[in-house]
Structure formats: C-alpha cells, structure tokens
Amino acid sequence: xxxxxxxxxxxxxxxxxxxxxxxxxxxxxxxxxxxxxxxxxxxxxxxxxxxxxxxxxxxxxxxxxxxxxxxxxxxxxxxxxxxxxxxxxxxxxxxxxxxxxxxxxxxxxxxxxxxxxxxxxxxxxxxxxxxxxxxxxxxxxxxxxxxxxxxxxxxxxxxxxxxxxxxxxxxxxxxxxxxxxxxxxxxxxxxxxxxxxxxxxxxxxxxxxxxxxxxxxxxxxxxxxxxxxxxxxxxxxxxxxxxxxxxxxxxxxxxxxxxxxxxxxxxxxxxxxxxxxxxxxxxxxxxxxxxxxxxxxxxxxxxxxxxxxxxxxxxxxxxxxxxxxxxxxxxxxxxxxxxxxx
Amino acid sequence: xxxxxxxxxxxxxxxxxxxxxxxxxxxxxxxxxxxxxxxxxxxxxxxxxxxxxxxxxxxxxxxxxxxxxxxxxxxxxxxxxxxxxxxxxxxxxxxxxxxxxxxxxxxxxxxxxxxxxxxxxxxxxxxxxxxxxxxxxxxxxxxxxxxxxxxxxxxxxxxxxxxxxxxxxxxxxxxxxxxxxxxxxxxxxxxxxxxxxxxxxxxxxxxxxxxxxxxxxxxxxxxxxxxxxxxxxxxxxxxxxxxxxxxxxxxxxxxxxxxxxxxxxxxxxxxxxxxxxxxxxxxxxxxxxxxxxxxxxxxxxxxxxxxxxxxxxxxxxxxxx
Numbered sequence: 001x002x003x004x005x006x007x008x009x010x011x012x013x014x015x016x017x018x019x020x021x022x023x024x025x026x027x028x029x030x031x032x033x034x035x036x037x038x039x040x041x042x043x044x045x046x047x048x049x050x051x052x053x054x055x056x057x058x059x060x061x062x063x064x065x066x067x068x069x070x071x072x073x074x075x076x077x078x079x080x081x082x083x084x085x086x087x088x089x090x091x092x093x094x095x096x097x098x099x100x101x102x103x104x105x106x107x108x109x110x111x112x113x114x115x116x117x118x119x120x121x122x123x124x125x126x127x128x129x130x131x132x133x134x135x136x137x138x139x140x141x142x143x144x145x146x147x148x149x150x151x152x153x154x155x156x157x158x159x160x161x162x163x164x165x166x167x168x169x170x171x172x173x174x175x176x177x178x179x180x181x182x183x184x185x186x187x188x189x190x191x192x193x194x195x196x197x198x199x200x201x202x203x204x205x206x207x208x209x210x211x212x213x214x215x216x217x218x219x220x221x222x223x224x225x226x227x228x229x230x231x232x233x234x235x236x237x238x239x240x241x242x243x244x245x246x247x248x249x250x251x252x253x254x255x256x257x258x259x260x261x262x263x264x265x266x267x268x269x270x271x272x273x274x275x276x277x278x279x280x281x282x283x284x285x286x287x288x289x290x291x292x293x294x295x296x297x298x299x300x301x302x303x304x305x306x307x308x309x310x311x312x313x314x315x316x317x318x319x320x321x322x323x324x325x326x327x328x329x330x331x332x333x334x335x336x337x338x339x340x341x342x
Numbered sequence: 343x344x345x346x347x348x349x350x351x352x353x354x355x356x357x358x359x360x361x362x363x364x365x366x367x368x369x370x371x372x373x374x375x376x377x378x379x380x381x382x383x384x385x386x387x388x389x390x391x392x393x394x395x396x397x398x399x400x401x402x403x404x405x406x407x408x409x410x411x412x413x414x415x416x417x418x419x420x421x422x423x424x425x426x427x428x429x430x431x432x433x434x435x436x437x438x439x440x441x442x443x444x445x446x447x448x449x450x451x452x453x454x455x456x457x458x459x460x461x462x463x464x465x466x467x468x469x470x471x472x473x474x475x476x477x478x479x480x481x482x483x484x485x486x487x488x489x490x491x492x493x494x495x496x497x498x499x500x501x502x503x504x505x506x507x508x509x510x511x512x513x514x515x516x517x518x519x520x521x522x523x524x525x526x527x528x529x530x531x532x533x534x535x536x537x538x539x540x541x542x543x544x545x546x547x548x549x550x551x552x553x554x555x556x557x558x559x560x561x562x563x564x565x566x567x568x569x570x571x572x573x574x575x576x577x578x579x580x581x582x583x584x585x586x587x588x589x590x591x592x593x594x595x596x597x598x599x600x601x602x603x604x605x606x607x608x609x610x611x612x613x614x615x616x617x618x619x620x621x622x623x624x625x626x627x628x629x630x631x632x633x634x635x636x637x638x639x640x641x642x643x644x645x646x647x648x649x650x651x652x653x654x655x656x657x658x659x660x661x662x663x
C-alpha cells in the first residue's frame with residue numbers, strides 16, 4: 001500500500017544531497033505555499049515545504065490551505081500572510097485573472113511571487129510559473145492511451161474544474177492527440193474534481209454508456225481515482241484507461257491491469273524547487289530574461305516541472321521517476337533560469 | 343439611550359472593540375496600513391453583500407441568487423467596456439440595469455407563483471449563472487480602464503475607497519428605509535402583507551421592488567469586486583455565486599435584521615460585516631487553522647440565528663410584535 005510519508009522520505013533523501021551543497025543561510029526567507037483550496041494534488045506541498053525549509057535553511061516554508069476553493073478565501077489568507085512577515089510566495093492561482101491584482105499587492109509589499117501548479121495570466125507581477133505542462137501531459141497521456149487501444153478509438157475524457165486554468169489546456173491536448181491518432185473524443189466530463197461529483201457523473205455515464213467508449217483518459221486527480229474504481233467494479237478490461245497522478249488507487253489499478261498507466265506530475269518538486277528559487281531570488285539572483293521559457297495559453301514564462309508516464313512495468317518504482325524529475329530540475333535550475341552573482 | 347445599549351448595534355460595536363483589542367495585543371502589525379487597507383476593502387464588499395441580502399430578508403424571504411446576479415452585472419460591465427466599446431460610466435449603467443432586471447425576474451416569479459423565495463432563487467441562481475457562462479464562454483474581461491483599477495487600489499488614510507463607497511451606499515439606504523414612503527412600505531409589507539394591503543400598500547409590488555433593490559446592491563458589490571480585481575471574472579463569487587451566501591447572511595443576521603421580515607438594520611448590517619471581516623482577518627493572522635476560521639464563522643451565524651429566535655420570543659412576550 002502506498003504511503004505518503006514514506007514517499008516523501010524517499011523523495012527528500014534523493015534530492016537532499018544536491019540541496020545541501022548549494023544551501024546558504026537564508027533564515028530571513030519566509031515562504032508561503034498557498035494552493036487555491038483543499039485538494040489531494042497539493043498534499044505533497046506541505047512536506048515539500050518542510051524539506052525545503054530544512055535543506056535550504058529558510059526561515060519558514062509553510063503550506064497554508066484556504067478553507068474552501070474560493071478566490072476571496074485565498075486572497076484573505078495571502079493578505080494575512082504578507083502582514084505576518086511572509087516575503088515569498090508559491091501560489092496556485094484561485095483564478096488565473098482574478099488573482100493577478102493580489103499578486104500585485106504582495107509584490108508591492110516587497111514579496112517575491114511565483115505560480116506553481118497553475119499559472120497567472122500575463123501580464124502579472126509573478127516571476128514565472130512552475131507547473132506541469134498540462135496540455136502536453138494530457139496530449140502525451142492520450143497518445144499512450146491510443147497506443148494500447150485496438151479497433152475503434154472512442155474516448156471519454158474526465159477532467160477538472162472549468163475555473164481551473166489548466167482544464168481547457170487539457171481538453172485541447174486530448175482533442176489534438178485524438179485527432180492525430182485517429183481517435184474520437186466522445187464526451188468530455190468536466191467539473192468533477194470532487195468525490196461526490198465524480199462518483200455521480202462517472203457512475204451515471206458508465207451505467208448508461210460504457211458500451212459507447214473504448215478508452216478513458218483522466219486528467220484530474222479525483223476523476224482518475226473514481227474511474228479506476230469504476231473499471232475495477234465493472235471488471236472491465238476492454239475499456240483501456242490512462243490516468244493522472246499517483247493516488248494509491250490508481251497505482252494499484254495499474255498493477256492489477258484495470259488501468260494501463262498514469263501521467264505523473266511533480267507537485268513535490270514544484271514546492272521544493274520553487275522555495276529554493278524564491279530564496280535565491282531574495283538573495284541577489286534575478287530571473288534570466290533569455291532563459292528557455294516555455295509558454296502556454298496563460299503565460300510566456302512557464303517552466304515545466306516535469307511529467308512521466310508510468311505503466312505496469314514502472315508502477316512499482318514510480319517514486320524513482322519523480323525523484324529523477326525533481327533532481328534534474330533542481331540541478332539545472334540556477335544555471336538555466338537565474339542570473340546570480342558569483 | 344437605554345434601548346441603544348440593548349441593541350444589536352451596540353453589541354456589535356462592543357464585539358468589534360473587543361476583537362480589535364485582542365488582535366492588537368496578540369499582533370502589533372494588526373494596525374499596519376496594509377492590514378487596515380485589506381480589512382476595509384473586504385469589509386466594504388461584505389457590507390454591500392449583506393445589505394443586498396438584507397433587502398430581501400425584509401420581506402421574510404431570502405435570495406440565494408445575489409452572487410449570481412452580482413457576477414452577471416460584473417460580466418455585463420466588462421462586456422460593455424471591452425466588446426461594446428462603451429465608456430465606463432455608461433457601462434456602469436448597463437451593469438446596474440442587468441442587475442435590476444434580474445432582480446425583477448426574481449421578485450416577479452416569487453410573487454406570481456407564491457413559491458418561497460428560497461426555491462425560486464435557488465433555481466434562478468443556476469439559470470443566471472449558467473446563462474452568464476454560456477454568453478461569456480467563461481472568459482474574463484480584463485481590459486478595463488485605468489480609472490477602475492485605480493479606484494480599487496485607492497485609499498484614504500489607509501481606508502479603502504471600496505469601504506467608503508459601501509458606507510455612502512449604506513447611508514443612502516438607511517435614509518431610504520427611514521424617510522422614504524417607499525422604504526417604509528417595503529418594511530410594512532414584509533412585516534405583515536395582509537395588514538399592509540389593508541393600509542393600501544400593494545405587497546406584491548413591494549416584494550418585487552425589494553428583490554430589485556437587493557439586486558441593485560448586489561450589482562454595486564460586484565462592481566466593487568471588479569475594481570478590486572481589475573477584471574470582471576466569472577469566478578468572482580465562486581461556483582454559482584455561492585461564495586456570497588455566508589457573508590450575505592452573516593452581516594444582516596448579526597446586525598439585527600429580523601429573518602421573519604419587517605425590520606432591517608442598515609448600520610447593524612455594516613457593523614456585522616466589519617465584525618466578520620476583523621474576526622476572519624485576526625484569526626488568520628493568529629495562524630489559527632484556516633478551517634477553524636470557517637467553523638467559527640459558522641458558529642457565529644448559528645448564534646446570531648438563535649439570538650434572532652430569542653429576540654422574537656422576547657418581543658412576542660412583551661407584546662411588541
């Protein structure tokens with residue numbers, strides 16, 4: 001059974017050697033790590049912040065979760081944190097546009113801000129966005145799905161909230177891959193990244209229309225878990241599926257053959273490397289204008305925090321895959337994205 | 343004078359002073375200009391949301407659709423500026439017209455069907471919000487004139503212009519309920535529609551106007567939020583506009599507005615909004631878990647509702663109801 005704390009320990013051990021070599025005294029850096037609301041995807045941000053605080057000797061790197069997915073809640077939390085002395089922020093935007101003015105407030109008070117997991121819409125005062133290239137991840141995941149589908153390729157796409165800036169990018173990525181691979185997206189079910197909504201809508205679809213699809217691509221955490229459970233309950237291995245993230249239900253379903261694979265994201269690395277970068281930026285480094293930035297629909301300063309496809313052969317050691325992603329990102333981060341005085 | 347010391351308003355003033363004293367003692371930065379600005383900014387918006395709900399509670403009903411109406415007004419404002427190319431002042435009129443029209447729909451449906459406003463506004467909340475999403479395709483309007491965003495950041499001695507706007511609206515509203523015949527007729531219809539009818543007041547029309555007034559206030563609240571964000575965004579009041587419900591109920595109920603209708607307290611609602619904002623801000627600054635803040639606000643609402651029940655019993659027992 002997958003254990004989050006064990007996962008954290010292993011991952012942290014893997015990157016600590018690199019981190020310690022570059023650590024500088026930075027106790028004045030207080031990093032606030034704030035998601036848009038409660039969600040299992042962000043569960044790695046808390047331990048990641050603690051590890052970053054220890055490894056980079058930060059004053060703090062605290063994970064604070066707004067009580068609800070409300071833009072107003074997140075704003076209140078961020079505003080209270082800046083007046084408590086937090087001077088660096090890693091934020092998943094409550095709204096890609098609506099949060100921009102809050103970032104301006106934070107920066108106006110001397111804080112450094114980066115986006116993680118999802119991006120602010122340009123122009124904003126955020127230094128960059130560190131996240132999964134969600135559109136590409138969805139595209140690659142769909143390609144993997146198409147590879148294992150035989151005959152007709154009718155796909156059901158399960159995804160997250162439409163207010164999440166990533167959701168439209170995922171929908172576009174899946175559509176593009178399906179078109180290129182001769183598949184058809186039969187239906188997109190969105191706004192189901194919550195247990196009740198996912199159970200209801202996926203259950204209803206599978207009960208009524210399971211025969212109309214040959215594959216499922218899930219691009220949000222909760223729908224991936226729910227769909228994996230549905231396929232297990234149905235005992236249906238005709239319908240192929242590629243999931244997202246590393247929930248234990250998904251990993252077990254891959255091992256048992258109900259799910260073909262999953263697209264890993266790297267939330268741990270986002271907060272860990274993000275805290276490192278913010279500290280460096282607070283101590284004289286600047287963001288390189290000519291870094292190899294990627295761009296997406298929201299920003300032209302995007303850094304891919306990494307993604308990897310894990311199938312049954314790799315499911316036993318998926319932590320290793322994430323470890324490699326984080327190591328690689330941290331190793332090259334300063335040289336690639338920052339100008340630092342030697 | 344004695345009645346003032348027994349009033350909700352006095353209780354709220356005492357509560358605000360106590361919380362300010364506690365939070366100032368715990369955290370020296372509580373009085374920092376930035377914190378005063380963010381508190382006043384939030385309190386201004388919450389006060390208007392509370393006044394919007396209060397205007398419908400005056401009928402003995404409620405409106406779950408104030409958030410959805412607010413978002414529709416804000417999006418209409420953004421559309422009028424960005425897509426229709428109107429000046430921002432004309433766009434304000436368009437936004438308020440949209441809000442008032444949606445309020446009229448709510449009121450008309452409540453009066454014509456006789457169905458409780460809870461059910462009607464539960465339905466229209468989804469209809470209005472869904473229609474807005476369909477028309478806007480979920481896209482934000484952010485190319486707003488500099489005047490709008492500057493207003494959102496404007497402060498007078500660290501007090502946000504949004505709060506000062508809310509106070510100005512509240513003063514006008516208080517005067518309306520106290521001195522205007524229409525305002526008094528609204529309250530009379532809310533207290534006892536049958537008696538109001540016998541006095542020549544058309545209760546149905548008053549109920550519709552209460553919903554229209556509520557929607558107008560929701561529209562103003564949404565425009566302030568738009569100025570605060572510098573953009574009109576579909577998610578400004580959360581999914582279906584539901585984020586406005588808690589502050590919408592908390593402020594008027596804490597302020598002493600009777601849930602059964604017929605009595606409102608404009609200053610109480612504003613003070614209720616200030617209390618809630620200070621409480622949430624202070625608890626967050628004390629690093630009390632974010633989830634506990636919600637629980638405490640929920641308890642506060644429950645206590646206020648129970649207080650409302652006790653007040654009604656007291657009024658009934660003393661023959662004043």
